[in-house]
Amino acid sequence: MTTTAETNSRLESRAGRFFARYYDAMTARAEEKWGRPLRTLMFSELTGTVLEVGAGSGANLPYYAKARALTAVEPASEMRGKLLRRAEEVELDVEVVDAWAERLPLPDDTYDTVVCTLVLCTVVDLPAALSEIRRVLKPGGQLVFFEHVRSPGVVGLLQDVLAPLWRRVAGGCNANRRLLGALRDAGFQVRVHEVVRPWPRYPTNTPYVRGTAVPLPLTAVRDRRG
Template sequence: MTTTAEANPRLESRSGRFFARYYDAMTQRAEEKWGRPLRTLMFGELTGDILEVGAGSGANLPYFAKADSLVAVEPASEMRRQLHRRAAEVPLDVEVVDAWAENLPLPDDAFDTVVCTLVLCTVTDLPAALSEIRRVLKPGGQLVFFEHVRSPGAVGLMQDVLAPLWKRAAGGCHANRRLLTALRDAGYRVRIHEIVRPWPRYPTNTPYVRGTAVPLPADRDR
């Protein structure tokens, strides 16, 4: 079954619609080289109730083999059309929700795991999105993520310079987002499992980090 919640009124840009339409074609080479094994590693053993934030065109859906339930949130209409098609092809019952990460129309304490892959670089208000993820996680739940982060050194400085242009060209992606710092500031305990520097390597999105983040109890946040 698939359903759609009420959409956030924030408008999609023309570049965002173009990016969504051709994203799968642009990432096909990376998917064949390292994307599929990585998805199997990250999601194949996840159980319980799972929320994927920014599910895109649904590339992750076939890999949630042991999940009890899956809610897939995606605000981009072009991506969501593809997501609906893929949701109908997997054996798991997937609920598709039209919403932004900063305002999830979902109940508190509802999910064992929240999944984010290459999406937290695009959210407009990262602290709000991390707060929403924390809200919908069950006590003891986890955020599983694979995201690119700002590089140290000269590459990071280049990302700072390119960030405004890249944001307009790549569907709102922030080339220099300091995600790990933001997670810790939001009260998560972060565990980095792997730093990934695939080839070919583009200066706007390297390195990638695979990790988990667990919300700390409120009295230990600071």
């Protein structure tokens, strides 16, 4: 049986280096067209302590205009190198941490906001990652996310068929992941703010969802599960 740690190690060695080297160049057009306005919308008003899970090369860092401090978690070594360099270029107090989403070396009830952008599709053990996010959020805190979700209908079926190949060529991305249901199962109240279908629309990885999720009290979670 393959463990989460073993799978994560393979992703780092096979896809992590490639994505770290070329990801910014591959996404430059999308960043210019719709990425920057989206990041401004999502992050410019966040305040207090923020944790970004899977911070990558640090594309979000310049947009945290009002945050007091940021912890940026990134397990891929080459991505983390770019992240460290970008962290030196912003005025915000940034702590860079080498860790996987499924096992955050961070204390309970610490962050006002957790941010995930195009990362929950790549985690190996999604329930474990969501449990960790819930653990480190302060009471009343929120998860802010922009992520792939499985498309409905025929496109969703196509995503299911292509999923094994897509994971191999896209750094472990599970673009057909049923994220909203997983968030609810993990005890979050989910609010979808926007469904994004950027052009060109590749069937392997659209649509995207921008939203927020707030942890429900544990008593409410137990009642929901019966």
